[in-house]
Amino acid sequence: MSKNTCFHCGLDAASAKITFDDKAFCCNGCQTVYQIFSENDLSCYYDLQDSPGATPKDIEGKYNFLENTKIVEQLLEFNNATTQIVTLYIPHIHCSSCIWILENLNKLHPNISSSIVNFGKKTVRINFNIELLSLKELVILLSSIGYEPFISLDDYSVGKKHINRTLIYKLGVAGFAFGNVMFLSFPEYFQVNEFWLEQFKPLFRWLMFAFSVPVVFYSAQDYFISAYKGLRTNILNIDVPIVVGVTVLFIRSTADIIINTGSGFFDSLTGLIFFLLLGKFFQQKTYSFLSFERDYKSYFPIGITKITNDNEEESIQVYDIKKGDRLLIRNEELIPVDCILIKGSARIDYSFVTGESKTVSKQSGDKLFAGGKQLYGSIEVDVLKSVEQSYLTQLWSNDVFKNDKELSFTNITNKISKRFTITILSIAFLATSFWLMFDSSKALNVFTSVLIIACPCAIALAAPFTLGNILRILGKKKFYLKNASVIEQLSKINTIIFDKTGTITANKETTINYEGLELSKNEESLLKSTLRGSNHPLSRSLYQLLNQNDIVTLDAYEEHLGKGITASYKNENIKVGSASFIGHSAHTATLNTSVHVSTNNTYKGKFTFYNTYRKGLSQLFNTLKKEFDLVILSGDNSGEKENLTKLLPTKTKLLFDQKPEDKLEYIKYHQSEGANVLMIGDGLNDAGALAQSNVGIAISENVNVFSPACDAILDASKFNQLYHYINISKSAIKIIKWSFLLSFIYNCIGLYFAITGQLAPVVAAILMPLSSISIVAFTTIATNILGRKFE
Template sequence: MEHHTCFHCGLDTTNSEIIFDEKSFCCNGCKTVYEIFSENDLTCYYDLQQAPGSTPKEIEGKYNFLDNEKIVEKLLEFNDEKTQIITLYIPHIHCSSCIWVLENLSKIHPSVSFSMVNFGKKNVRITYNSETLSLKNLVILLNSIGYEPFISLDDYGPSKKNIDRSLIYKLGFAGFAFGNVMFLSFPEYFEVNEFWLEQYKPLFRWLMFSYSIPVVFYSAQEYFISAYKGLRSKILNIDVPIALGILVLFIRSSVEIIYDIGPGFFDSLTGLIFFLLLGRFFQQKTYSFLSFERDYKSYFPIGITKILPNGKEESVQVYDIEKGDRLLIRNEELIPVDCILIKGKAHIDYSFVTGEAKAVTKNSGDKLFAGGKQLDGVIEVDVLKSVEQSYLTQLWSNDVFKTDKEESFTSITNSISKYFTIAILSIAIISTSFWLFTDSSKALNVFTAILIIACPCALALSAPFTFGNILRILGTKKFYLKNASVIEQLAKIDTIIFDKTGTITSNKNTTINYEGTNLSDEEELTLKSTLRGSNHPLSRALYELLNDHNIVSLDNYQEYIGEGITGQYKETQIKIGSAPFVGYTNENTSLNTIVHVSTNNTYKGKFTFYNAYRKGLSYLFNTLKKEFDLVILSGDNEGEKENLTKLLPAKTKLLFNQKPEDKLEYIKYHQSEGAHILMVGDGLNDAGALAQSNVGIAISENVNVFSPACDAILDASKFNQLDHYIKLSKTAIKIIKWSFALSFIYNIIGLYFAITGQLSPVFAAILMPLSSISVVVFTTLSTNIAGRKLK
């Protein structure tokens, strides 16, 4: 770029003397942005176009409204102490380079800690330090590097869908041009000499040429950009053969028109681009529908306790929460909505939202944000707004919590597409070379037909559409998966491990007996209030048994995972848990599940639990035993061993007295032996085991089990359908493989006609998107048919 224009934004630099790295800049702002890019090896940003940055004068004063705190509060997704999070819609996101630049914002500005792009929705979610970077300056920074966000105060928010109509415009223009070019080509098709006079032939041909220029350079521009970026990154993506085919057709046709050799192939060219865009439009519509189903209809069974006006407590689903409701948040429970703290000590862990495991203390009257986890007893909150289900989906699928359990199936698809592209380019070159020596008039047609007919788009569509529809179907059956890769992992498992309490047992039908010294009113009051703060299945069952007592705010509360809980009110301290935890040393050999109680270090008695197993447990285990190794890992004693031995199939491993760390080590050991393990637990004590397993499923029974540790959430009422869900996952993999086979068969047949010169580019252009659409239809219908077999 010449020295009289700014290298970053393109403004005149005649009166500026700012030179850096032998480049001119109009101001220190542009120079600083370039320096940051240069220091962090991001200068290839300038390869996109000359002066891609926005000019400072264009944005001067444009974002002053972001100095208003009320406006900023409306736009922010999260705002607590130093950390702010916002999701910005950026229409200019169009390729992998955009994603790369925006996800490297932390290198451009140190105050940005994390940024993640959602390419489909063209938005970026940014976490930044509000003490060193204001929202206004963040927006100006984005604008300066060419990514101006669209901010509308009327409809801006996470629930709004910002519609990108560029594909519709490109499709419409390509369709208009295709129709006119076909019309102008009719005299050539039918050789109408009476009408096709010598003086009109050049005019009609030049009109076809003029129609094709905007179709190639506007409607088809994304194929060229994607292919260029891929080649520059040394990646052969699926757009390379498409872009090459379009370019060859355009150059060949233009040469024929310019030198008056023939009419060219502008009908094939515009038809190819029109049908390509039509296929992409169909894909976009279908996948956005699946995403809508995923975000808004596959509600997680997150049970939350609502406090009624009469003081009673009722468990409700999160999407039934309304503004003004009073909620009870227990220890280790997720806050599902933005709310105001009313009662209790709030110690909130926002790592779920920010990725930083630093808990913050909040006082009565403070605002709490959705996604935080309460770590210190029970609190009561007033709801500020109803739950945003897609926001919870986004949190659960946050990249911060992604693990490297296995390579995803979609990466295999990409690798197949890469080798497929290499193979097709080789076939095209060899075939063209052959025809150049035998019949040169067919060589170009053969080359373009091969590139068009053998596009691996159908391969690339198989996995996302199959997995997307399976996610939707499972969601309607109350089995909620974190992401598509869980489906593949579920299809690979060979060992299933179950927790006992709260997993294969049902808390609703559990019978409880108490033996020991009667508790005083104050002791019962403290016991009830202590149990109220815990989410453990035994605590919840016991809490329901003691529901006639009043509730007080405890002075102290602690929960020790796998051992018990303590609570203190005034001078009364309660301990509830295992015998060693409460200091009881004379435990008899009772084989039932027992919870012991002590007050002020004086042993009081024990609660004995008589388990009720979930409906269909025996049939489920007998079905699963045909294909999987089954294991019960329980933290309880062997009291239920005899009953389980009778209930469950032979050779089911039963291990008792297992601490959380024991379960974790058991899974690690068997994974080292080559096992692919599915862990089914309650989501609280089993968090480590769920995270370690290849697939972790948390059972939900009116309990908040929303946790990054689990890969799936299963409604307790559907527990006996687990075998069907696993079978459907395996069916999904078969459907993908069948769609691959169909795609290969189509390509082999199409290549035969293309190589032998029997297939014209226009027919190839029509057949190629039809094959992609047929694969989408096949996968959608197949998954729907498979899903109908679920109860």
């Protein structure tokens, strides 16, 4: 690096004459940042990118408002006694070095637990210890290393989209220059000799040059930066042929007016960049629309139990929650809103929010934050504010919970783009070499036309637009996907595994019989209160069946997933669950699922469940069996095996008495044998299996239980449409491949005219963005037709 260039930020350092470690710096601020990184073993920051930093600004006193507790509470996502979480918008985020340093903030300050960057939105989500680091100190730390956050108190809200107008400015400059250059070119195009006198030719040509300079060096700079970064890392990205074409056009045109051999191709040059930016702007607006729609709509069909003024319980959608409502939160249930604990003992797991599994105890009157999970029976809370659906989406998509599932479709697109770039560059050089030998006057036109007409923008647009639109369509059909990449994964599955209870059974239509000793009023009340705290499908069904009893606040409660529940109130103890869990030996074969009850170590009896299977189950399985291997993995006993054997297709594997860890190991084994597994469960006992599978779908039936382990949430009423959803995902991939084919055909036709010298660069510059728009139009129309087909 030049001694006249700042090692940290790349600005001119000649006049400052500041040197440290044989490196030049433009100011003491940049030198200080370099020292900080070096002392904290973060010098790799400079290995990822040359001069990646920004000059730190003097912000003394600027963030004193962050000492105001009320203001800080507005900005925070999460706030308890020791931990705070905030998402800050950092405008300077621009490269891999920025991501690396911002995700290693814990090395700069030990009280920062974690930091996760969202490069697309230019935000960083920071988890820090409030006892030893304030929000003001955190913001000052970020500013001191050149990453000053943008904080607006006037309109700040969680998940607010910060508008970056840079593209609009660049598009405006390119459009203004393109229009003027075209007007200045008309006299020479139309040979207006009376006007186009010798003294005006040089003036008009140099004016065209002047208009083109800001277009090339400002409007097109993102393409140059992207191509440069790609080449530095030995990657031929889709911007390389664009940059080569722009560079050749600019140099050729400048040479033409210097040696007075013509007016060059400044109209084509400015037109190319204008239409490129126009396509990018169109893409950005479409993404913004899809993102807004995804955040605004209810992408979680999660129910919550509301306690009415008459002390009745009713299930409502989370987005219907209002300030002042009283809610019942059961064991393993998510707290969807900020609220005050009114009744019950709370042990809250905030790992959804913080990424740490440490639980905290709360007493009546304490504030509880959205995103926590209750782990100790049921509690009642008073709502402080309504739910923000976008916040739940953020929790679901939290990078803390990302696993190693293959997301291969992006890689396929990148491979196609790489091969495409190599092919186009080869064709351009071969065609140019041919024309240099036979007609050198056409060589440069051919070279530039080939590079322009074969721009791979259409290929780059096909996948995101198709998958984004399918994501929206499936959401409207009550199939809610975590992100677009799940569609590609769903299209590849060949094995489908179902849980039984709560997945293929309809809880609301289950018939329950009791056999055993009569329960006293106190025992019924204790049983009802115990079941009230559980979210297991059997518990919920039995809870609804029991007569209204006085609900008591339990002294102890513990749920053993896949086994049963223990609870106590005063001197009364109760166990509810499987026969083995409560220590009872069944003397007769059980033909149906049963829940056994014992109080004070005395066996009382059992509730036998006569399951009603979901509507269309048999037809769905018969349809799926034609293409997929089907498996039922159930934690229940084999009493239902005979019924299921009659109901389901032959060769459907039925495995019972499966613990949660057994399900996980079963999936892992079959994946090692080459299976792509879709797991469908209730999201409670099946979290491990959902996480291990290639795609995990949680069935939702007005139950506020979901796990970051699942990739999708399916409304229970749409269970019989599962085959159609899988078909839609497969059709989406076909649409993308058709888009690739259309782009390939278009390029072949365009290349023929370009190579033979029949295509002017300005025509190519107009046709290129039109091809991108046509691909977007094709994918949008095709996906909408696909959506209507399955209505």
